[in-house]
Amino acid sequence: MVEVVNILLAGVGGQGIVLASRVLAxxxxxxxxAVKVSETHGMAQRGGSVVTHVRFGEQVYSPLIALGQADFxxxxxxxxxxxxxxxxxxxxxxxxxxxxxxxxxxLLGKEKYPPEISSYLKEQTGQMCLVPAQEIAQQLGSPRVxxxxxxxxxxxxxxxxxxxxxEAIYRCVRPEFREINCQAFRKGFSWKSG
Amino acid sequence: MKKRLLLMGNEAxxxxxxxxxxxxxxxxxxxxxxxxxMTLAKHAxxxxxxxxxxxNEKVALEVAAGAAYAGLRSLVAxxxxxxxxxxxxLMSLSYIGVKGGMVVVVADDPGPHSSQxxxxxxxxxxxxxxxxxxxxxxxxxxxxxxxxxxxxxQLGVPVILRPTTRVSHVSQDVEVGEIxxxxxxxxxxxxxxxxxxxxxxxxxxxxxxxxxEEMRQAFASLPFNKVWRSGSGSTGCGVICSGVSFSYVQEAxxxxxxxxxxxxxxxxxxxxDQLVAEFLKDKKVVVVIEELDPVVEEQVIQVAWKxxxxxxxxxxxxxTVPRAGELNVDLVKKVLLKALSLKTQExxxxxxxxxxxxxxxxxxxxxxxxxxxLCAGCPHRASFYAVKEATKGMDAVYTGDIGCYxxxxxxxxxxxxxxxxMGASIGIAxxxxxxxxxxxxxxxxxxxxxxxxxxxxxINAVYNRARFLLVILDNSTTAMTGFQPHPGTGExxxxxxxxxxxxATVCRGCGVKWVKExxxxxxxAAMAAVKEAVSLNEPAVLIMxxxxxxxxxxxxxxxxxxxxxxxxxxxxxxxCPAIVKNGETVEITGxxxxxxVCAQICPAEAITEKATRP
Numbered sequence: 002m003v004e005v006v007n008i009l010l011a012g013v014g015g016q017g018i019v020l021a022s023r024v025l026a027x028x029x030x031x032x033x034x035a036v037k038v039s040e041t042h043g044m045a046q047r048g049g050s051v052v053t054h055v056r057f058g059e060q061v062y063s064p065l066i067a068l069g070q071a072d073f074x075x076x077x078x079x080x081x082x083x084x085x086x087x088x089x090x091x092x093x094x095x096x097x098x099x100x101x102x103x104x105x106x107x108l109l110g111k112e113k114y115p116p117e118i119s120s121y122l123k124e125q126t127g128q129m130c131l132v133p134a135q136e137i138a139q140q141l142g143s144p145r146v147x148x149x150x151x152x153x154x155x156x157x158x159x160x161x162x163x164x165x166x167x168e169a170i171y172r173c174v175r176p177e178f179r180e181i182n183c184q185a186f187r188k189g190f191s192w193k194s195g
Numbered sequence: 196m197k198k199r200l201l202l203m204g205n206e207a208x209x210x211x212x213x214x215x216x217x218x219x220x221x222x223x224x225x226x227x228x229x230x231x232x233m234t235l236a237k238h239a240x241x242x243x244x245x246x247x248x249x250x251n252e253k254v255a256l257e258v259a260a261g262a263a264y265a266g267l268r269s270l271v272a273x274x275x276x277x278x279x280x281x282x283x284x285l286m287s288l289s290y291i292g293v294k295g296g297m298v299v300v301v302a303d304d305p306g307p308h309s310s311q312x313x314x315x316x317x318x319x320x321x322x323x324x325x326x327x328x329x330x331x332x333x334x335x336x337x338x339x340x341x342x343x344x345x346x347x348x349q350l351g352v353p354v355i356l357r358p359t360t361r362v363s364h365v366s367q368d369v370e371v372g373e374i375x376x377x378x379x380x381x382x383x384x385x386x387x388x389x390x391x392x393x394x395x396x397x398x399x400x401x402x403x404x405x406x407x408e409e410m411r412q413a414f415a416s417l418p419f420n421k422v423w424r425s426g427s428g429s430t431g432c433g434v435i436c437s438g439v440s441f442s443y444v445q446e447a448x449x450x451x452x453x454x455x456x457x458x459x460x461x462x463x464x465x466x467x468d469q470l471v472a473e474f475l476k477d478k479k480v481v482v483v484i485e486e487l488d489p490v491v492e493e494q495v496i497q498v499a500w501k502x503x504x505x506x507x508x509x510x511x512x513x514x515t516v517p518r519a520g521e522l523n524v525d526l527v528k529k530v531l532l533k534a535l536s537l538k539t540q541e542x543x544x545x546x547x548x549x550x551x552x553x554x555x556x557x558x559x560x561x562x563x564x565x566x567x568x569l570c571a572g573c574p575h576r577a578s579f580y581a582v583k584e585a586t587k588g589m590d591a592v593y594t595g596d597i598g599c600y601x602x603x604x605x606x607x608x609x610x611x612x613x614x615x616x617m618g619a620s621i622g623i624a625x626x627x628x629x630x631x632x633x634x635x636x637x638x639x640x641x642x643x644x645x646x647x648x649x650x651x652x653x654i655n656a657v658y659n660r661a662r663f664l665l666v667i668l669d670n671s672t673t674a675m676t677g678f679q680p681h682p683g684t685g686e687x688x689x690x691x692x693x694x695x696x697x698x699a700t701v702c703r704g705c706g707v708k709w710v711k712e713x714x715x716x717x718x719x720a721a722m723a724a725v726k727e728a729v730s731l732n733e734p735a736v737l738i739m740x741x742x743x744x745x746x747x748x749x750x751x752x753x754x755x756x757x758x759x760x761x762x763x764x765x766x767x768x769x770x771c772p773a774i775v776k777n778g779e780t781v782e783i784t785g786x787x788x789x790x791x792v793c794a795q796i797c798p799a800e801a802i803t804e805k806a807t808r809p
Binding site for chain 1 (some may be wrong): 443
């Protein structure tokens with residue numbers, strides 16, 4: 002079988018998931034790999050549940066990852082990580098932002114956000130990184146760079162040199178936001194789970 | 196010089212068109228098709244091509260056809276339901292034909308992710324008797340775009356290029372060539388053949404029927420149809436697939452380690468018969484895997500019948516492959532094992548078990564759904580709320596339309612009682628007011644949608660004395676599809692300044708006497724205007740004017756004073772994602788964009804502006 006790296010990014014519309022997947026795809030492209038990225042557009046981007054499939058390797062067929070085939074699940078929000086858990090391989094790694102964003106019905110008090118979700122996620126996955134990405138981004142003064150912090154953590158587990166990532170960020174991000182995005186990436190890259 | 200770029204399917208189509216020297220391109224935005232024209236507009240400076248956002252798909256298709264009449268290469272792009280709007284000119288255009296190559300890009304949306312129907316454009320192509328290309332990947336979509344122009348010129352009819360969401364919105368490494376610059380020097384040659392007329396239509400119909408055979412011949416030699424083998428492929432079983440399904444089939448076969456031969460079809464209509472007959476000949480069983488309608492499958496059955504072949508053909512007709520929704524790798528794995536083990540028992544038991552057995556337990560808890568919502572500070576929320584409050588206690592029906600504001604259907608607003616298609620809010624309200632004369636009818640539609648198909652409906656309503664209120668939600672952009680300009684914005688597709696079409700003037704021109712503009716952020720004024728409008732006995736138009744919050748600079752931030760808050764939860768009735776219930780009280784989070792509507796409705800005056808942002 003052809004060796005392909007499968008990464009699923011799941012979160013809430015507006016969290017910068019599409020940009021994170023672009024950077025990821027760009028890095029893979031520059032290292033000479035075949036790449037396919039399947040994105041969510043349109044209505045779901047308005048605060049809905051958003052998922053992006055990123056696949057790269059010598060040859061990539063399907064633009065969508067099959068159930069149980071993701072090497073990494075990059076969860077931008079805990080409920081969304083939980084929702085897409087069935088995609089993760091048995092020995093796959095979950096990298097999840099330690100943040101809860103309440104869907105409208107939870108905000109209105111009509112539904113309950115799953116309690117003790119972090120320990121549930123931990124139970125379900127052998128390898129989990131619970132990242133305070135929101136907190137790290139706030140410390141940098143830019144709540145929007147959560148995506149790059151998470152990408153930095155992911156980069157710890159992929160065999161691609163740091164400068165390649167930063168080059169990709171430079172190509173994908175508007176000039177005025179490059180530095181802050183690179184800083185956020187570095188924070189994630191050097192982050193160690195407590 | 197070839198370059199390797201990461202391109203979304205829609206961008207790849209635009210690159211193909213630019214490499215083929217497209218000279219005129221038009222579109223009306225619609226997910227998942229919008230990026231085709233956006234990419235062409237971005238490169239218009241290099242190519243010299245004329246690019247326009249048209250008011251609707253019908254006009255867009257006519258503009259592209261006009262350019263092709265004069266011998267230019269033209270392209271028009273739309274989503275599948277847009278083709279319904281453009282159907283009138285398209286049906287006759289297949290009779291009349293074109294001189295320059297004309298490509299009609301129609302993006303289908305199996306799922307659907309962002310559409311009102313799952314209609315299959317390949318079936319529409321059959322109806323219009325036009326050739327259709329069905330790409331499996333973004334890279335192939337680019338190649339097809341290039342080929343489509345020559346095919347169109349060779350056959351003398353427009354060619355439909357039909358990507359689906361998983362091609363249009365999939366990015367892939369794509370090799371691209373040089374973009375061509377164009378002169379746009381066309382010449383229209385007068386001839387009676389350009390004038391559709393019953394006697395000409397009969398002759399053209401005969402010609403079009405003869406052309407079907409020519410299309411099949413032309414298709415047979417294209418690289419988009421090919422046999423792909425996994426293993427020896429000599430098991431007597433085969434798969435025929437079209438479009439993105441090919442990618443799923445390849446992946447599924449590779450995951451299952453099956454030994455199979457696959458005929459990949461890139462030209463589903465009309466199907467190249469000979470290739471199919473050749474493929475069927477040595478097969479005991481073939482499963483046809485395609486999304487939506489059995490367009491390829493039915494033609495495969497015809498070929499088998501015509502050739503007298505005993506091959507068993509599985510697919511949608513025997514329920515093996517679903518007709519509704521998207522396919523994916525997991526589904527295709529099941530289909531392959533089910534369809535082929537029926538006849539052959541080739542797929543081993545262990546593999547079947549592997550497919551049946553879930554790899555990881557799905558959460559047993561019922562997870563709260565996360566539906567899309569109107570953004571924090573969205574002016575549509577303010578408009579809906581103003582109308583809701585102003586018409587409280589009245590027997591009112593609210594007809595909705597297509598755009599971000601369809602999300603007004605969600606609780607707690609619940610201000611969309613109907614939604615059908617672009618521009619229908621006005622016609623439906625006009626019809627309802629005939630049926631339930633003692634009710635109040637209020638139609639909502641956006642500015643871009645009003646220009647799209649709202650204008651004729653409004654003229655009709657005024658002329659026929661319908662009594663209703665039309666609320667135009669004017670946010671000065673086409674927001675849902677990515678902020679494209681429209682006639683009300685005063686800007687063209689390529690960013691030049693142009694004549695701005697004023698909504699209020701248009702409405703008055705349509706004969707509406709009562710036309711008012713109001714800022715929905717000013718709730719008091721907005722509610723007063725609604726009350727006045729609904730007291731009239733004639734059609735009225737209220738324009739709720741406020742720029743889309745995504746385009747506004749972050750204005751202010753509001754907060755709740757917990758000492759003043761009386762826990763009445765009135766603010767929660769807005770359904771604003773920035774207002775969070777926290778135990779007994781409410782909080783306003785950092786996503787607040789400062790529209791100030793919640794502060795206006797708080798009876799305790801507990802919501803105030805924060806002095807400075809943290």
